[in-house]
Amino acid sequence: MNFNARISLPASVRAGEIVEIKVLTRHPMDRGGQSDGKGGTVPRKILNRLTATYAGETIFRLDMHTGVAANPFVSFTTRAIETGDIVFEWREDGGATYTRTARLTVT
Amino acid sequence: MSSAISPRSARTEAGIDRRSLLAGPAASLLAAGLPPAAAADTPPDLAQLIARVTEGAVPERARIRLEIPALAENGNAVDTRIRIDSPMTPAEHVRWIHLIAEKNPFPDMARFHLGPRAGRAEVATTLRIAQSQKVAAVAALSDGRFLLAEADIVVTLSACIDGG
Numbered sequence: 001m002n003f004n005a006r007i008s009l010p011a012s013v014r015a016g017e018i019v020e021i022k023v024l025t026r027h028p029m030d031r032g033g034q035s036d037g038k039g040g041t042v043p044r045k046i047l048n049r050l051t052a053t054y055a056g057e058t059i060f061r062l063d064m065h066t067g068v069a070a071n072p073f074v075s076f077t078t079r080a081i082e083t084g085d086i087v088f089e090w091r092e093d094g095g096a097t098y099t100r101t102a103r104l105t106v107t
Numbered sequence: 108m109s110s111a112i113s114p115r116s117a118r119t120e121a122g123i124d125r126r127s128l129l130a131g132p133a134a135s136l137l138a139a140g141l142p143p144a145a146a147a148d149t150p151p152d153l154a155q156l157i158a159r160v161t162e163g164a165v166p167e168r169a170r171i172r173l174e175i176p177a178l179a180e181n182g183n184a185v186d187t188r189i190r191i192d193s194p195m196t197p198a199e200h201v202r203w204i205h206l207i208a209e210k211n212p213f214p215d216m217a218r219f220h221l222g223p224r225a226g227r228a229e230v231a232t233t234l235r236i237a238q239s240q241k242v243a244a245v246a247a248l249s250d251g252r253f254l255l256a257e258a259d260i261v262v263t264l265s266a267c268i269d270g271g
Contacts, residue, residue, distance in 0.1 A: 018226035031235075033212075059224045062232070067208055067216025069184040069233040076219070079226035 003027055005100045007088065012105040013080045019104065021060075022075045023050070023088065031066040049091040050074065054104065055081045080106045153209040153241055157255060160205050160215075160245050166255035173244040173256035175234075182236040182262035189244050191228035191254065195221075201228040202247040210240040238265050 004026040013019050025047065032044030044066065052060040059078045078086075085101040092098070157166065170192040179185045193201050200223045206216040219230045228246075236242065239261045246254040 020229075031212075054224075057224060059222065061220035063218040063220070065215050065217060066213045067206065067211050067235050069235050071184075071233075073186075073231070073233045075188075075229075075231040076221070077225050077227045077229055079224060 003090075003092075003098050005088065005090075005098070007086075007100060007102040009086070009102050009104055012107050015080055015082070015106050017080045018077050019080050020075060020077050021052070021086065021102075022073070024071065024073045025050075025090065026071050027090075027092075029064075029066070029068060029070040029072060043093075045093045047072065047090045047092050051089045051091075052076070052078075052086055053089075054078060054086040055084055059086075080104065082106055153207065153243060153257075156207050156209055156214050157243055157245055160207070161247075161253045164251075164253050166245060166253035168255050171244060171246055171254040171256040173242070173258045175242055175258045175260055177259065178261045178263070179236060180263045182238070182265045184233045185236050185260070185262075186231070187234050187242075188229070188231040189219075189246075189256070191246050193228045193248070195223055195225055195228055197223045198249070200225075200249045202249055204228075204230060205245045205247075206234065207243045207245065208234070208236055208240060209243075211235070211237045236260055236262050236265075238262055 006024045008022045010019060027047050029047065030042060030045040032042055034042045036042050046064060046066060046068070048064055050062045050064070051058055060076045062074055064072065083106045084104060086104055088100045088102070090098045172190045174188040174190070175185060187206070189204050191201050191204070193199065195201065201221050203221065204219045207214050208216055216234055217232060221228060241257050241259050243255060243257045248254065
């Protein structure tokens with residue numbers, strides 16, 4: 001599967017600071033409905049959900065429909081609490097999931 | 108129309124589906140509930156889509172900014188940013204932000220779920236805009252109120268028309 005994610009975070013932040021997290025994902029986000037050339041149609045296959053978990057809680061969730069571009073980009077913010085992993089989980093149509101983590105260093 | 112193009116895109120959010128909204132008596136009820144001003148400057152289709160996500164509540168047009176280019180050469184990737192003026196405390200925060208494009212084959216584009224842990228109510232993404240139209244961002248606040256921002260966009264090269 002053609003999936004790859006680039007997550008960008010500041011190298012280190014102070015506790016309490018607001019951090020912007022940018023996530024760029026490589027995914028075709030097939031919106032479906034096109035002809036497959038054999039009389040059928042291509043099924044929809046997009047990443048339909050991105051969940052981010054940090055310091056014991058879900059901090060962000062994005063529900064995506066076909067209106068989100070191919071290779072989806074998303075940016076959101078969170079307040080720095082403690083040094084730890086931010087876990088990203090994508091859910092794809094068909095049930096596949098992809099997980100990546102990014103370390104947030106809090107001083 | 109959305110079912111033909113996106114057969115698997117059944118709405119997961121609770122709510123009334125659009126066909127029954129248009130056909131049933133709910134349509135007249137919802138239309139009656141809209142203030143004359145909102146009904147006048149919003150195309151009826153978009154007004155109905157907004158009423159569906161707010162469950163009939165009338166959103167305020169304040170404290171929310173929808174930053175989207177007025178002219179997009181390529182509708183396949185339109186950079187969009189939404190900022191809301193909110194303290195983002197446990198008592199007062201933005202619960203979610205919903206993006207609607209009335210003329211897209213599937214008008215619901217995305218929903219961002221936030222909470223007090225976000226610290227700031229600001230999100231960005233890239234969208235597929237099928238054609239020139241009005242795009243709306245609806246935000247739900249923790250106190251049960253809704254905010255609305257709309258923006259007109261002209262698309263030169265449309266998304267979702269050719270096979271690509």
